[in-house]
Amino acid sequence: SQQGEEDPQALSIQEGENATMNCSYKTSINNLQWYRQNSGRGLVHLILIRSNEREKHSGRLRVTLDTSKKSSSLLITASRAADTASYFCATDAIYNFNKFYFGSGTKLNVKP
Amino acid sequence: DSGVTQTPKHLITATGQRVTLRCSPRSGDLSVYWYQQSLDQGLQFLIQYYNGEERAKGNILERFSAQQFPDLHSELNLSSLELGDSALYFCASSSRDQNEKLFFGSGTQLSVL
Numbered sequence: 001s002q003q004g005e006e007d008p009q010a011l012s013i014q015e016g017e018n019a020t021m022n023c024s025y026k027t028s029i030n031n032l033q034w035y036r037q038n039s040g041r042g043l044v045h046l047i048l049i050r051s052n053e054r055e056k057h058s059g060r061l062r063v064t065l066d067t068s069k070k071s072s073s074l075l076i077t078a079s080r081a082a083d084t085a086s087y088f089c090a091t092d093a094i095y096n097f098n099k100f101y102f103g104s105g106t107k108l109n110v111k112p
Numbered sequence: 113d114s115g116v117t118q119t120p121k122h123l124i125t126a127t128g129q130r131v132t133l134r135c136s137p138r139s140g141d142l143s144v145y146w147y148q149q150s151l152d153q154g155l156q157f158l159i160q161y162y163n164g165e166e167r168a169k170g171n172i173l174e175r176f177s178a179q180q181f182p183d184l185h186s187e188l189n190l191s192s193l194e195l196g197d198s199a200l201y202f203c204a205s206s207s208r209d210q211n212e213k214l215f216f217g218s219g220t221q222l223s224v225l
Contacts, residue, residue, distance in 0.1 A: 042216035099168045104154035
């Protein structure tokens with residue numbers, strides 16, 4: 001399966017701490033995306049990183065991509081209670097880029 | 113607000129029945145994706161349409177079908193429903209055929225009793 005897998009499945013931290021989530025995938029990709037889902041709601045796009053990029057920043061978000069290890073990480077710095085949500089990585093497939101595969105997500109709980 | 117509209121928000125039906133879920137993409141988006149999310153699970157890719165044509169197919173059951181109409185809205189038809197079909201069904205749209213971020217609707221919660 002092409003599906004990405006996030007690790008850990010759940011993460012609980014205090015407000016102000018950093019949160020790191022990882023994503024691993026199985027086959028070569030064109031790009032990798034991270035999405036956030038608040039409970040029971042639609043997913044919201046956070047950041048897209050292309051296969052020829054190694055790192056990308058957006059506000060308090062930092063994403064890295066290691067294509068040799070087929071893995072990515074999402075770092076949220078100075079977390080806030082409002083960051084409490086599930087985070088998913090999504091990958092396409094280098095020869096089948098119409099399909100976006102999502103993992104099972106990391107549930108992040110930021111305690112005030 | 114993502115600009116993607118899904119109706120209905122909630123649907124309760126019985127086993128063996130047929131339902132239709134509707135999705136209106138963001139204005140100008142040609143591509144529509146359908147996903148299924150079971151309780152506390154990831155999203156399973158079902159199918160993608162681009163400008164009325166089927167582009168990619170995922171783990172979509174034969175009991176399920178979809179189409180995209182000339183006005184670009186899409187419908188997902190689920191028939192002979194089973195208890196296990198209970199899930200949140202999401203539609204997402206993007207402006208291009210590939211390599212683009214997706215904008216998700218708020219989903220249709222389907223409960224099969």
